[in-house]
Amino acid sequence: MASGNLLYAQSGGVTAVINATAAAVIGAARARKVKVLAARNGILGVLREELIDTSKESAAAIRALAHTPGGAFGSCRVKLKSLEQDRARYERLLEVFKAHDVRWFLYNGGNDSADTALKVSQLAAEFGYPLTCVGVPKTVDNDLAVTDCCPGFGSAAKYTAVSVRECALDVAAMADTSTKVFVYEAMGRHAGWLAAAAGLAGRGTDEAPHLILFPERPYEEAAFFAQVKATVERVGYCVVVASEGIQTADGRFVADAGGGKDSFGHTQLGGVASYLAGRVKDTLGYKVHWTLPDYLQRSARHLASKTDLAQAQAVGKAAVELALKGRNAVMPVIVRTADAPYRWKIEAAPLDRIANHEKKMPANFIRKDGYGITDAARRYLEPLIRGEAPPPYGRDGIPRYVVLKNVLVKAKLPAFDG
Template sequence: MPRNALYAQSGGVTAVINVSAQAVIETARRHPERIGTVYAARNGIIGALTENLIDTAQEPDAAIAALRHTPAGAFGSCRYKLKGFDKNLAEYERLIEVFKAHDIGYFFYNGGGDSADTCLKVSQLGDKLGYPVQAIHIPKTMDNDLPLTDCCPGFGSVAKYTAVSIREAGFDVASMAASSTQVFILEVMGRHAGWTAAAGGLAAEREGDAPQVILFPEIVFDEDRFLAAVDRAVKTYGYCAIVASEGLRDANGRFLSEADTTDAFGHAQLGGLAPRLAQRIKTRLGYKYHYAIADYLMRAARHIAARTDVEQAYAVGRAAVELALTGASGVMVTIERQSDSPYRWTTGTAPLEQVANVERKLPRAFITADGFHITEACRRYLAPLIAGEDYPPYENGLPRYIRLKNVPVPPKTGRVFTIGTQT
């Protein structure tokens, strides 16, 4: 009898994470002799622990296909990281209990670095606790900071959104600068790695194009140098457009936008960098400003997704199932670049031990010597990732997105499990 599969989404969602879900479900449906039902855990690993499962078999093929055009997480996501076996054995025993009850033999976890760590631990259930399960990590992160892969699904679309947004805003500010706004700041996501901020640099194809200044988390923030660059741009071009990463740090290593709170992983909560920068510009340079904080808008922008990103998101989901069918476990699907122009790529694998909790930062060679823009090497890397359009269907002037039925699977374990404790 074929064993069942469990798919789950984790971490910050993207415009194309559902494309990977589509690929997993569609590929599994083509192999009924090997994979039974594909269940989805509601809200990531939390759904697995609480036995809150969804029966994707209740969704028709057309609904699953419509995931291609729908942003965010169709099955819910979470920020929850399993502790080590020695620190919370009860969670692993609970996973085995749920997996046994629903005959789960395959586990596909779709997420970033912390999710890779969770997937690695699930892959170790066989060796450590005697319940073998094939666990494959499907990469997803708009931050593009997973190691051993050319890029991460979710990033290309955010990169496209960033480049388009700063280009359009640049036209706006340039038209108003003579008598009104002279400085515009676009704050983008990127805690430790400046990939998203760098993508804004693609919009600057000629001298004076927006953005004139990019602020990367890899470059220590120097207020005097920054203000001098802004002042120089305004005096030279009449205005200055800035892309600023939320993860900007000062010389002491502190986030400029740190809010003195942390998330579920212990990461500092960030937000509000743009108004801080704007106020310094106003106080010290006297320029009128506007700013925007893209935040969830950029990662949910399916209407402007990059076709390359959509295709890669599907490819890694399909490859995960195909790898599982060969007996693979404890690996992440990767994207391997074969050439820049034309852009050619294929999928590969990387061991989760080398992926989990490792962040890939923007190389210094991708940042100009003055620290305020991208190099040609960076442009060559980024340009193919935003290529192509893959518009969703529209109805009444708005994108038509799917909401799945998400039919719950009846519990079989006979008990309630509360995260962190057992009752």
């Protein structure tokens, strides 16, 4: 096996189990006597030559990452452009790799991260530098291509389904004299996977959530109002789950906040739940409450799915194994082999089949009326939220999460201001 260091970085929105992947990466590398550096704040840390020496962390601290949410080394939302457009930054990455004898680069993220890992592998090949790049899957949106599901999604899906179930019980108790409509906003800009997960909270049209609004279906206000009114008259109340990315038939985001674009070029969305709640109140006259769980969906480690945790650890370990075998420009993906009983395995897939591709929900996962999930969706989703994996709790009643020392290695290059 070649000598050198392994560099791990986290990208994009973090999840309840991304640190479990990090722990698996570091543990697997340590078992092979390979030193792991971690970039502080994702790819920015590489560009700035801010690299963390994980060998300064105890084995106990690394193990504790498995039950700690957030991103232990920091993440970032930075999308590099093409090799031609961002040539200076890509070459800077290579300079940092060379300066710190990095021979394996593992980038833990979504579509854009897979694209970056692929481009770095191409640049290294162009310069003849022996570097193996492996993408590691992560996203609560569950929209990565090829992989059956994405680590991080199962736990966010469990949080969503449980939260909707609990909120629905609250609304049902108060509906006679108080709230008639409750709107829950789920993450999902272009793919409605988390909104669909809310459908696991109940069965049948009279159990919450009564209406789910998917980005895969155009939002039609009049039809939505009619459904809300009919549900309230039939059930006594209505629980609505809306994906943040629902759009009108002309392609306009319902929750476009007018705030421009983020660093990934995405429209800044402004809260679809509050908008829908206001419109329902003004039009139908019902008392409405709404909620925007936002980061709570992806940080709720206390309610993590045991399946999700196992998969997050499996892709981390597999990523190291693939890297050390020289499997360049690949990603360990989850392959479902059976629904009942649920079975899965890890395989390697080429990054060029994953980068910049987006997996939306299959049409047969959405009910014909467009407001709920089908049995096919339930068969796919249910195994992903199964099992409990609670963190250890202290006597104060708070989970025992770990904060790493994150000691930086000494910089060897001039500062980069690109």
